Amino acid sequence: MVDLNRRSLFRGRRAPALRPPWARRPDEAFTDACTRCGDCQRACPEGVVVVADGGFPALDFRQRGCTFCGACAQACTPLALDRRVEPAITAVAVIADNCLARRQVDCRVCGDACEARALRFPPRRGGVPLPVLDVEACTGCGACVGSCPVQAIRVPPAA
Ligand code: SF4
Ligand code: SF4
Ligand code: SF4
Known part of the structure; x- marks a missing residue:
């Protein structure tokens, strides 16, 4: 079985990941600051912070969304998650x-x-209403992701 995480580690590359809220940007700034301590994951009351590629945290919205409670950033002592x-x-x-x-x-x-x-x-005339996203209003919280009965919604990391 191919371990994709290990493989990309060995190649020195990481798969794109949706980081916890307030993650430093660009992603290199986040991974430079993050010590992979896991404190954000343990602090998240919703359980949406998971360990991803390279041991760095990422968001997984399959069960729930982020409430922006701030506990992850509060737990992040190196300020890789920075409320500013x-x-x-x-x-x-x-x-x-x-x-x-x-x-x-x-x-x-x-x-x-x-x-x-x-x-x-x-x-919509001649058909059922279709979902239309207001990109300005969307916070990326992911609450919609787990609600969809056919897993049609994702919140992919921004390019
Ligand atoms: S803001 Fe709260 S709910 Fe969102 S990832 Fe951080 S700890 Fe979890
Ligand atoms: S569309 Fe989904 S990700 Fe965007 S704000 Fe609504 S629930 Fe959150
Ligand atoms: S919940 Fe899923 S299937 Fe239903 S309208 Fe939204 S994206 Fe489409």
């Missing part, structure tokens, strides 16, 4: 073609999960 970094997350939600609404099934579950009201379903 704004916005906390630059990534936004992306909806894939397997979205049920795009297949003519009336589904608005993700919109209900979005506290920021960034997912709207404008009425």
Whole structure:
């Protein structure tokens, strides 16, 4: 079995990852400051901080989203997570073609999960309403990700 994490470590490269909120940017600045101590992961009450490629923390929204409670940044003594970094997350939600609404099934579950009201379903003539993301309103919190019955939403790391 190929261990992708080890392989990219040996090559000196890391797969792109969605870092915890307030992570220093660019990612090299974050990984330079992060000691891989795991304090942010232990501090997260939602369990959305996981250990990712190279032992660095990343966000996993498959079960829940981030509430921006700040506990991870508060726990980060080297300030790799720094509350002065704004916005906390630059990534936004992306909806894939397997979205049920795009297949003519009336589904608005993700919109209900979005506290920021960034997912709207404008009425559409001749078909069920489709999700439309307001990228300015999306906080990248990931609450929509786990709500989707067909795993059609992701919050990929910003390019
Ligand atoms: S802000 Fe809170 S919920 Fe979000 S990753 Fe940090 S500790 Fe977890
Ligand atoms: S919850 Fe998933 S399937 Fe339903 S509208 Fe949103 S993206 Fe589409
Ligand atoms: S990532 Fe958060 S703010 Fe953005 S669409 Fe999903 S639930 Fe709404």
